[in-house]
Amino acid sequence: MMLRRSLLLAALARPALAQTRAWSPPTRMIIPYGAGNITDVVARVLLDVIGPRHGWRTAADNQPGAGGMMGANNLIRATPDGSVFGVVSAAALTILPHIQRPRFDPFPELQPITGLTISHSFLAVNAQVPVRTLDELVAYARSRPKDDPLNYPSPGAGTVPHINLVALSHALDFPLQHVPYRTSAAGNTDLLANRVQVTMDSFALTLQYMRDGRLTPIAFNGPQRHPLLPDVPTFAEAAPQVQLTNSWQGLFFPKATPAAITERAAAELRDTVTSHAFIERLPPGATPFALPPDELARQVASESARIGRLAAEINLTID
Structure with missing residues (x-):
């Protein structure tokens, strides 16, 4: 409970916009799950491919905890100068905000870059x-x-x-x-x-x-x-009447990251996500999900609204 309260309060403590720097790739990627999780596997494939493809020298930073919310919260609090970005899963963006108490929704504090992969089940x-x-x-x-x-x-x-x-x-x-x-x-x-x-x-x-x-x-x-x-x-x-969700991940900067940095990173990341070198190394069932920023935002909003209605209808919560 104390952890979730700290997550909620920390969103209010996001640092002010840092001085915009000349473009250089992010040096750190926050992965809000432990090693071996499918999100971690996909994220590391991305870093392995984007290095030789676009010259990124980016370290993986695993920060598991609170169902992915710990890493998302630390991404929110990172200096918004393009040096840190992170992978955030569908669950942290569209499910947990509706069923955790106290409620904490990380999406308004994040800047979408691109979708990463989607896994059907x-x-x-x-x-x-x-x-x-x-x-x-x-x-x-x-x-x-x-x-x-x-x-x-x-x-x-x-x-x-x-x-x-x-x-x-x-x-x-x-x-x-x-x-x-x-x-x-x-x-x-x-x-x-x-x-x-x-x-x-x-x-x-x-x-x-x-x-x-x-x-x-x-x-x-x-x-x-x-x-x-x-x-x-x-x-x-x-069962055509049933609406279900798929596991997917998106890549995000802290909210105040300058548009020029976001756009450059988005172009290089989407190029990598759709490349043969990336696709051939994905685990079974995972496929590219290279949504541009506006489409990724719409994906989060529509899925979150649907799951929110379900959670309210059946009074689904976790403590």
Whole structure:
């Protein structure tokens, strides 16, 4: 609780605009998650590629904590001279501001640069669960005793896997029990052991188990069927009334960073994000999401509004 209060107060303490310097690439990238997290993996691929491509000599600075809010807060407080930028995830921008108490929304204090990547996910179940379609999953979940519901893991309350399964169970009116873990890997261990049964975690984490038969894919949260699993329908086919979220990240400067710096950085970053050298090194399921600043801002606003309505409707909060 004290941490969240400090985050809220710190937004008011952002330093005044520093003297604009001649262009030179940022020297530090804040990554608000620990090493090995998919956001960290993608961010490090970006730094590896943009160095030789555009001459950036930028150090990765992992600052995990508070579901990504710690790093976002420190980015807000950085001197806005273009020397520090950061990667911020969809969860920190569009989910946590609506369900954490006290509320803290980092987006008004950030300057969008570009989108980074987006990761689509599969709804899947442990292969011991006797379902193969979304309709069968709904019926099976409804048939179970109230004291023995289907469980699903997530890497923490307020993450994209958590909010997606909340939205799905709410829209289709069937029970699921959330079991938060410290990491996706820990949740997957219990998923494969059938201690929890349902998942919508990162495609990069579940693909191998769907392909070897330990997980049964039910539906894909992407714009079209995935070529690796073409028999699995999209949610648009299986449940067109359901609106879900995908995991994505954006790159941001502190709010008062001069426009000339933002524009130069955005051009070089979008060139890198759309390059073959970057794309070929991405983990499975991640694709470029090179939105320009205005489109990234619209993405945050529209997704945040939708999730805010859901959180209010079902009184979803975390302490």
